[in-house]
Amino acid sequence: MIAKIINNHQIEIYDLSQFDIKAILHSGQVFRYQQTDQGYLLYAGNHWAVIVPKADVVVITCDDANFFFDYFDLATDYEVIKQTLAWPYLQNAIRVGGGIRILRGNFVEVVISFIISANNNIKRFSQTLAALCEQYGTLLQGQDCNLLNNAYAFPTLEQLSRLTVADFRCLGCGYRDQYLVKAIKQLATMDYAALSALPTENLRRELLTLAGVGPKVADCILLFAFRRYEVVPVDTWIKKALEKLTPAQQTALWQSPYAGVAQQYMFYALQYLHTDLS
DNA sequence: GACCAGGGCGGCC
């Protein structure tokens, strides 16, 4: 058993070879978290979770156990996925990043986050996102968790719709300010459930209509909000990694239904750990 | 003071 819901507010993870919270948080798919004495505090939309690694179990205390069971993709066995990705050039990446999972980020949060991420660096736009939530998001009530001190939800679409170009500029969004205002208007006409029913190619086409969303950001939304495991967002790090692969290796990767998972392992190893893939 | 960061847009051909 990978994990079990203990009650409405608690999950226990047993298979630690496929759940590494440090790797998950540093794999570039979630940007609102903080380290605490015992573990990590993580925010997703208007949800929160405290993740505490212990000797042979990880304990998650949260506002909604059912939500986070799906958020962390705990019904999926990543050991099976990793077996299908057992290529020599991926060995190192899987060794250090094999505990990464594909999260189901909140649609609006993922879209806004990755529009701001464009031609930006993680440290900087993470600070921008924190400021956005602090200034415009709803204060999370911490009555059932005293660790929740001054924690904010991601702003709702309605809250976001009140922001002006100048507001986004003040947050440090730079020239992306006007994309954000326009994309937020467009998001009001979109429905996550309806979009979820679309095949990946059709869904990508819909996402590409959003202002500030090009091929790479669309692929991030496909992987991190819609969990399309086969999608590979190609940023500067992944581009360099792909250039080192032979044509045959590239073909095999693109044809894998879990190419996006492989991409996450590589991104973490390259960008965060600076681990050579070969 | 260049160059880079989980790139996209608009103009040009």
Next chain:
DNA sequence: GGCCGCCATGGT
């Protein structure tokens, strides 16, 4: 369709 310059901003 592809190519290219530009776009804020902080870090190295």
